[in-house]
Each structure stands twice: as structure tokens, then as C-alpha cells.
Amino acid sequence: MGGLRIGSLCTGYGGLDMAVQAVFGGELAWVADNDPGASRVLAHRHPDVPNLGDITTTDFSRVGSVDVVCGGYPCQPFSSAGKRKGTADDRHIWPHIARALGVLRPRYAVFENVAGHLSLGFDTVLADLAALGFDARWCTLRASDVGAAHQRNRLFVLAWSADPGSQGLEGRRSARAVTDRRGLAAADPVDLGEHRSRTRRAGRDEPAARCLAAAHPARVGEREPADQADPVAGSGHPRQVPGCGDGQPAGRSPIDWGEYGSAITRWETALGQRAPGPVDAVGRLSPVFVEWLMGLPAGHVTDVPSLSRSAQLKALGNGVVPHQAVAALRFLAPAALPARDAA
Numbered sequence: 001m002g003g004l005r006i007g008s009l010c011t012g013y014g015g016l017d018m019a020v021q022a023v024f025g026g027e028l029a030w031v032a033d034n035d036p037g038a039s040r041v042l043a044h045r046h047p048d049v050p051n052l053g054d055i056t057t058t059d060f061s062r063v064g065s066v067d068v069v070c071g072g073y074p075c076q077p078f079s080s081a082g083k084r085k086g087t088a089d090d091r092h093i094w095p096h097i098a099r100a101l102g103v104l105r106p107r108y109a110v111f112e113n114v115a116g117h118l119s120l121g122f123d124t125v126l127a128d129l130a131a132l133g134f135d136a137r138w139c140t141l142r143a144s145d146v147g148a149a150h151q152r153n154r155l156f157v158l159a160w161s162a163d164p165g166s167q168g169l170e171g172r173r174s175a176r177a178v179t180d181r182r183g184l185a186a187a188d189p190v191d192l193g194e195h196r197s198r199t200r201r202a203g204r205d206e207p208a209a210r211c212l213a214a215a216h217p218a219r220v221g222e223r224e225p226a227d228q229a230d231p232v233a234g235s236g237h238p239r240q241v242p243g244c245g246d247g248q249p250a251g252r253s254p255i256d257w258g259e260y261g262s263a264i265t266r267w268e269t270a271l272g273q274r275a276p277g278p279v280d281a282v283g284r285l286s287p288v289f290v291e292w293l294m295g296l297p298a299g300h301v302t303d304v305p306s307l308s309r310s311a312q313l314k315a316l317g318n319g320v321v322p323h324q325a326v327a328a329l330r331f332l333a334p335a336a337l338p339a340r341d342a343a
Helices: 015-024 036-045 092-104 114-121 123-129 258-273 287-293 311-317 322-340
Strands: 005-009 025-030 069-070 106-113 134-141 155-162 192-196
Touching: 005 015, 005 092, 015 025, 015 069, 015 092, 015 106, 015 322, 036 092, 036 311, 069 092, 069 155, 106 114, 114 123, 123 134, 123 155, 155 258, 155 311, 258 287, 287 311
Parallel strands: 005 025, 005 069, 069 106
Antiparallel strands: 106 155, 134 155, 134 192
16 A cells, blocks of 8 residues: 555644554655644655645645545543543534545545543544544554553544545535434443444444453543653563564663653663653753653654744644554554455
């Protein structure tokens, strides 16, 4: 699938894009982010890729067609670190993403959000995907499950077109109509689920699988400030994610990490990269350290010219851990691939 064209919504620093390319292959056709800091990162890392900017005002009928649409849309409406206002939050932009899917009609769609989305607003996402003719599968996975030194429990969704001849959202219902939810089961808040759209073919209505252990409810990591280094997570055996990192031991760190030592060592081993110091010269949290925590190539954000420390931390705090997303997509992808790409 190396020839796939990828369109990225709410791109941030591009962590989800990295995972999609690692699992599906393909190249970025366009990105979309109107945050000044994120836009600066994208312009530096992908100077030849157009940035659509604000997706709430984008005319997707004028945007180049793509095979994959991906996006880590804003988590604030659903995060336990916020007020959980859900669809009443001004930052709730899923309807604009559904509109984009209806116009673009990609073969695949990949999304990421906080695990708290399962219990707030995810039924609407599934209903819209079904109305658009997509089948979907989803799971939650912690960054610590792939060796990271923080939990960062996240929801990952893979959807694939089961109705490629559809006219899309605009041809099925008016933009403000309420989706018929009678054909969908409620989102499962445990760990993994799937649904098939009402346009599915006979024989594909399998029950949801139960393959990942549920995260401890007291240890669910959301966006900042809950994503601290996790001393307990470091007690497990380090795991390498195929396609991310070389897995070579990084050697003993010269820093005394105290109770976080085992977690730091595990991530150092998974990345093959020694942890930088956690604070800068004046004792503030170091963006270089946060960049390492997110599993990014050194300097991916922090080497971007004229990007302030606060803008670096904002981009990093809102980002996706590529290793984590790769693991989730490798788990979810087999359900979608036979329908389109199996020999």
C-alpha cells in the first residue's frame, strides 16, 4: 500500500501521521492545523506539503483526494483533565471531520483521542461513521504498554469504507439532521470494540473481540497535567514496537531518577536513546525531555527555528506517541485489510 495518499486533520507535530505511514505506508498529501506553533513545526518538517489550516472553514470539495484521513482531534471536550462538556464544548469539531469524510470518501480513517471519549461523545462518532458507510474497530492502549515512562491511555479508531459507492454525508442527510442510532450498540468503555455499518455485507457481523487488558481506572492518563512519569509502569519488561526505534540498550543514565528510574530505563531501552535531563538551565521543565518522553526523534519539535519554549511544550503536550499509535494500528489493521488489500 506504499502509494497511498494521506490527509491529516488536527495534525499537531505529526505523531499520528508517523504511525499511519509506518503501518500503511504512503505519503502526506496535505495537513491541517491552525495552531501557530504546530503550523510552524509542520512548515519546517514538511515544507512541500500544503497546510489547510482551520478545518471548520475548509471547503473539502476543493481539496485533493486521499486514501487515508487521520487526525487526533481536540480532546478537551472529553478529557478528565477538563470540564467534560462534550458536544457542548466550543472545541468539539467532530462534526467538521464527519463532513470532511463525507466529501473525501477515503478508504481508511484513523483517529486518536483520550480514553475518556469512550464514555462521552463516542456514540456520536460511531453513528456518523455508520451513516457514512464505514465499518470501524477501536481500542485503548497506554503509552506505558509499549515501554514509555508515562501512562497516557488513549483511544485509537480505525474505520474503513464498506460502501465505496456512497454519495457521502451530504447525500445521506442534511448537515444538522440527527443520525439514526438504533442500529448501533453503545460504545464499550472497557478496552476494545467494533461496529459494522448498516451497509455491511452478510457474514461480517462478528462480535466485538476482548483482547487487551483494561486499564486500571485510577491510573488512566489524560493530557497534561496527568501524564507524569510512571514509576509503576517501569516494572514491566521493555517491548520494541516494530518500525519505531532500534531497541538497543542505552546504557546506564548518569542522572539519579529515584523512584522513576525503572520507567526511564525501560523507555531508554525501547528507544535506544538515553534520557536528557528533565529540567533546563534555570530549573524549568525541559521541552527536550518531554520530546524524548513522547518518543520523537531528537529535535523534531525543539529544533524548529523561532519556536518558543511555551509553544514547544504546547505542541508536545497535545501530541501522539508514535510508538503507541503504531502498536494500536498493527492490532486494529487486520480487520480492515482483508476487505481491501488482501491478495
